[in-house]
Amino acid sequence: MATALIHDRAQAGAIAARRPFDASRLGRWALDGVAALSLGFILLPLVLVIWLAFFRQEIPSFPPEGYSVRWFGAVFDNRSFVGGFILSLQVGVAATLIGLALAVPASLAVARRRFLGRGPINTLLLMPLVVPGIVLGTAIYVFQIETEIATGLPLLGSTLGLVAAHVLIVIPWAVRLVTASLAGFDPTVEEAAKNLGAGPWTTFRRVTLPAIRPGIVAAALFGFVMSFGNLEMSLFLVGAGRTTLPIAILQYLEWKIDPTVAAASVMQIALIGAAMLVTDRYVKISQVV
Amino acid sequence: MARLEFRDLSKRYGDHYAVRSVNLEVPDGEFLVLLGPSGCGKTTTLRMIAGFIEPTGGVVRIGGAEVTYLPPWRRNTGMVFQSYALFPHMTVAENVAFGLEMRKLNRPELAARSAEALRLVRLEGFSARLPRQLSGGQQQRVALARALAIRPDVLLLDEPLSNLDAKLREEVRIEIRELQRQLRLTTVMVTHDQEEALTVADRLVVMADGEIRQIGSQRDLYERPADRFVAGFVGRSTFLEGRVAAPGEFETAGGLRLKCLTDGVSGPAALALRPERLSLGPGPPLDNRLPGGVEFVSYLGAVLELHVRLSPADRVVVQLPNRGEATMPAVGDTVEVGWPRDAGLVFAGQGNPGAAEERT
Numbered sequence: 035m036a037t038a039l040i041h042d043r044a045q046a047g048a049i050a051a052r053r054p055f056d057a058s059r060l061g062r063w064a065l066d067g068v069a070a071l072s073l074g075f076i077l078l079p080l081v082l083v084i085w086l087a088f089f090r091q092e093i094p095s096f097p098p099e100g101y102s103v104r105w106f107g108a109v110f111d112n113r114s115f116v117g118g119f120i121l122s123l124q125v126g127v128a129a130t131l132i133g134l135a136l137a138v139p140a141s142l143a144v145a146r147r148r149f150l151g152r153g154p155i156n157t158l159l160l161m162p163l164v165v166p167g168i169v170l171g172t173a174i175y176v177f178q179i180e181t182e183i184a185t186g187l188p189l190l191g192s193t194l195g196l197v198a199a200h201v202l203i204v205i206p207w208a209v210r211l212v213t214a215s216l217a218g219f220d221p222t223v224e225e226a227a228k229n230l231g232a233g234p235w236t237t238f239r240r241v242t243l244p245a246i247r248p249g250i251v252a253a254a255l256f257g258f259v260m261s262f263g264n265l266e267m268s269l270f271l272v273g274a275g276r277t278t279l280p281i282a283i284l285q286y287l288e289w290k291i292d293p294t295v296a297a298a299s300v301m302q303i304a305l306i307g308a309a310m311l312v313t314d315r316y317v318k319i320s321q322v323v
Numbered sequence: 324m325a326r327l328e329f330r331d332l333s334k335r336y337g338d339h340y341a342v343r344s345v346n347l348e349v350p351d352g353e354f355l356v357l358l359g360p361s362g363c364g365k366t367t368t369l370r371m372i373a374g375f376i377e378p379t380g381g382v383v384r385i386g387g388a389e390v391t392y393l394p395p396w397r398r399n400t401g402m403v404f405q406s407y408a409l410f411p412h413m414t415v416a417e418n419v420a421f422g423l424e425m426r427k428l429n430r431p432e433l434a435a436r437s438a439e440a441l442r443l444v445r446l447e448g449f450s451a452r453l454p455r456q457l458s459g460g461q462q463q464r465v466a467l468a469r470a471l472a473i474r475p476d477v478l479l480l481d482e483p484l485s486n487l488d489a490k491l492r493e494e495v496r497i498e499i500r501e502l503q504r505q506l507r508l509t510t511v512m513v514t515h516d517q518e519e520a521l522t523v524a525d526r527l528v529v530m531a532d533g534e535i536r537q538i539g540s541q542r543d544l545y546e547r548p549a550d551r552f553v554a555g556f557v558g559r560s561t562f563l564e565g566r567v568a569a570p571g572e573f574e575t576a577g578g579l580r581l582k583c584l585t586d587g588v589s590g591p592a593a594l595a596l597r598p599e600r601l602s603l604g605p606g607p608p609l610d611n612r613l614p615g616g617v618e619f620v621s622y623l624g625a626v627l628e629l630h631v632r633l634s635p636a637d638r639v640v641v642q643l644p645n646r647g648e649a650t651m652p653a654v655g656d657t658v659e660v661g662w663p664r665d666a667g668l669v670f671a672g673q674g675n676p677g678a679a680e681e682r683t
Contacts, residue, residue, distance in 0.1 A: 226466075230396075
């Protein structure tokens with residue numbers, strides 16, 4: 035990568051020397067170079083993790099002694115990985131569904147209606163994105179303890195408590211993406227539906243919902259991914275012996291650094307990648323995000 | 324197809340009246356146009372008929388039944404929006420059938436009625452297309468077909484042609500007018516384009532500042548404008564400021580004494596002159612004939628437009644038909660401008676020229 039860049043620069047320099055006034059060409063080369071560098075920067079950790087997952091030896095070292103797929107088997111033999119995956123999946127799906135059920139009406143209100151406090155409410159809905167996960171986790175932890183003391187409900191450590199907290203992760207993404215897709219949708223189309231005899235619910239179901247569907251699908255995908263990968267907030271909220279996948283990975287890393295963790299990550303990457311590809315067949319996510 | 328009626332209809336936002344005490348009857352089958360500058364209340368009025376805006380006072384009746392507070396989906400109005408507002412994810416056929424589906428028509432009848440509506444707008448072959456695969460004019464006709472398919476009591480057109488280019492606009496407005504006649508639909512159209520209004524309307528309503536200024540035929544509005552605003556908004560007028568010096572005589576700010584019909588007006592007033600009623604001498608004797616200097620000439624093809632200064636404070640616009648004369652007046656020429664006394668209309672008061680009024 036670095037050599038490629040130097041080569042690019044040298045070539046750009048040569049061209050600039052040949053045609054000293056062609057600044058636009060030079061600019062384009064520079065832009066391509068920066069883009070390639072950024073892409074490499076993003077992809078490098080992914081490439082390394084995937085590579086590592088196939089190393090044969092237990093202690094990762096370079097160069098690898100050989101290649102093997104045995105770590106993928108090791109993932110399934112590890113009860114806390116399997117249990118963590120199942121819990122993360124359950125929590126992610128539940129939080130995404132609940133988050134969408136709250137965020138879609140909220141987005142409609144914020145995007146369409148003019149009411150007192152609209153601006154602050156909009157900011158509040160995006161807030162969980164801004165507050166550090168550790169802070170959010172601590173706050174929810176304290177809140178759940180206090181609730182438990184006050185009402186006697188076993189909230190802390192329960193799946194319900196975890197789902198409720200993960201809804202907070204989903205909401206800002208969902209609100210952002212759904213309001214963005216509403217912004218490109220002409221509200222007079224809804225008026226046309228009403229004029230033709232459709233009541234508010236029919237109008238929403240037949241006209242508004244199909245129009246913002248790409249936004250909702252993207253919101254579901256992003257919300258799920260964010261919930262699935264969340265570590266710092268979940269750390270405070272899981273019960274004894276019940277961990278999410280990221281926590282299971284972290285706990286494993288405290289004792290061992292063999293490539294099992296890398297194999298688990300590869301499967302996670304593959305799963306999310308597949309989800310994105312499949313969704314993109316039905317809705318062009320790139321149009322929304 | 325029904326009679327439409329407003330009684331004392333008003334819409335107030337805080338202290339501001341968007342529409343104020345509008346009384347109007349639209350007989351069955353009439354094509355009525357609400358005409359006025361933007362912000363005059365015409366769109367608010369239309370939206371109160373459709374049910375999108377709830378009036379703060381007054382009554383709306385369609386076919387004798389009061390609908391003032393009915394939601395839009397319980398009224399049988401067909402609206403065509405400025406932006407067409409087609410359902411982007413539905414085909415042309417699905418768009419047109421939507422209103423019929425809401426009316427729970429059975430399949431064969433639904434198919435027959437949508438096909439008929441598409442035939443009316445000459446888009447039979449387009450039923451499987453999506454709106455984005457159509458041109459602006461075609462989208463507009465789909466919107467029209469969708470509104471016609473439900474056989475509305477009243478057809479409402481909200482600046483339906485303003486997104487089309489000039490040539491197409493002329494075509495589509497004639498098409499709309501012919502359809503309306505053929506189906507004998509009670510129709511209310513909102514527009515700020517007076518040429519459009521004059522072409523299609525049976526009757527016109529000129530609105531300004533939320534109030535009706537005048538209701539009448541094209542000829543009423545043009546030849547007998549009720550006030551200075553209408554005189555300036557419908558067609559063109561040059562206004563000369565001044566006062567009525569004596570019955571039948573108007574004195575301009577520049578000191579010119581002009582013969583006109585004063586109709587009992589006295590004191591400060593304005594004299595409105597239609598550019599095409601003015602002519603250049605020499606010719607038959609006229610009540611008013613004054614020398615002036617040509618300050619501006621526009622060659623518009625069918626007509627030639629001159630701005631002629633009659634005194635330091637008075638300038639008039641003269642429109643001459645292009646009859647192919649070899650020589651045409653040029654800037655700097657001195658000409659004689661003449662007009663009969665009945666060409667000028669006198670309006671009492673001064674100042675407060677309407678937004679549409681032309682200052683020369």
